[in-house]
Amino acid sequence: MPWYGDDFDELGYDDEFGDDLDDFGDDEFGASERRVARLLKRRAKLEALLPVVRAGRQKRIARRLARIDRVLEKSGYSASTAAIADAMSASGIEGVGGLQFQAEAPPGLGRLVRLPFYPTTANALTNTAGGAGAASALNPICIETIPGPNDTAVAHIMQTPQISWATLRIVGFETTQTQQNPAANTGAAMVVSDLQIGGGANLFTHEDFADSRIYDADQPEFAGLRDYPILKSPNQAQVTVQAVGNIATEDVTQSCSLLCEVLVDDQYGAHIPGPYARKGAMVRQGGSFV
Known part of the structure; x- marks a missing residue:
């Protein structure tokens, strides 16, 4: 050594x-x-x-x-x-002390605002603020009831109101659902289809119904859409919803919202849009395989 x-x-x-x-x-x-x-x-x-x-x-x-x-x-x-x-x-x-610090800042003027969908049509087993089977333009929450075992409720349309005071850009779509879970059952679920603006093309990538939990508000990330168009009065957004379940009379409480960016506000003026809603991020490129 x-x-x-x-x-x-x-x-x-x-x-x-x-x-x-x-x-x-x-x-x-x-x-x-x-x-x-x-x-x-x-x-x-x-x-x-x-x-x-x-x-x-x-x-x-x-x-x-x-x-x-x-x-x-x-x-x-x-x-x-x-x-x-x-x-x-x-x-x-x-x-200090091994603590983790996180500051939650507001999204900014006119950014990520939620625009609720209201039940403009309802089936007999849809409960709204207007009553069973009644449309409601005041309350966006619906309770969908399953009519029978292994069945689906009748689909109905939900629609946003006309926003005459602002020009908006759509940046996303969100849902919430709360299930009534009987014993030994997973509970009813909600499906969505055909999100469109002013009667235009479907903004969802799926042509038919899809589980609304894809767009759940509790998801850490937003699900993308085919396009992010401008929403300006008199145009409105609409989506079709439907409940699915396997036990009669089980229900799901649901609501839908459109995520928007306020570009111009009649009362508060024009805002600086977020990076996801700026003009340069919305440029379309030509060609079939772009």
Whole structure:
């Protein structure tokens, strides 16, 4: 095994691992991060020297390591806290005391506004604010009831009101549904189809019905549409909804909303649109395979 002479300067001991443990100024919160980093660097070098020096020097290095550990302990550092800090850093949780800070900012003027759909038609088993089977232009929430086992309710149309005071750009579609779950049953579900503006083409990528949970408001990301057209009065948006279930009289409470960007407001003026609604992001390219 190689060993070194009596001169500790050859090991860099006096220069790199001297007795000046207090030459790093602490800040108002205790030991500075710079001081802890330097001490950890010293300790790592000393530990690397232990296998290559004689027994007498090993004892001296061990005493130095013990002293460094005491200084680190007083500063609040320990191997366990370091491991926890590394784990939190890897998971993106940082901050004083290992806290995670998140600020929820409002989306901005006229951005990501929700425009509800109202039941302009209803079947006999659709309950609205107007009553069973009645249309309602005041309340967007509907309760859809399944007529029989392994059956579907009659589809009906929901429509947004005319927005005469603003020019909007459609940027998404959202749904909510709350199921009544009888024992040993998954409950009814809602399906949607044919989202259109002013009688235009379907904005959904699916031609027929699809599970409305694709567009659920609790999804972390928005589901895309085929196009993001302008919505301006007198045009309105409409969507067809239907409930599906396997037990008679089970129901689902549902609502639908259109996500919009207010481009021009008669009362509050024009707004700077978000990046998803700017003119450059809506340019269509020609060709069949673009």
